[in-house]
Amino acid sequence: MALDIRTRKNLKALGHKLHPVVTVAGKGLSDTVQEELRRALNDHELIKVKLVVGNRTAKQQVIADLCTICDCELVQQIGHVALIYKENPQAKPNLSNVRSWA
16 A cells, blocks of 8 residues: 555645654553554544654664554654554544545
């Protein structure tokens, strides 16, 4: 599910106002964190994830694992925050960060 440039640009603009809803810390991608990520992506489609893990390489590895596990797409990473997206056609418009602005 590769995002084209136009879609990525629009998602970045939508994500600008968002706050992180999930934090990945020292224990990494535990089962509870994975469950919360799936729930948040299912409800909101576009979310920010705060990464409180080691160095840059560790952050990149956690993001890659996160995208693989949750079958989502990295839109943007700035510092300790990653913006990720997973389309959900059945998302409720009042919860979705994408459909509420469309």
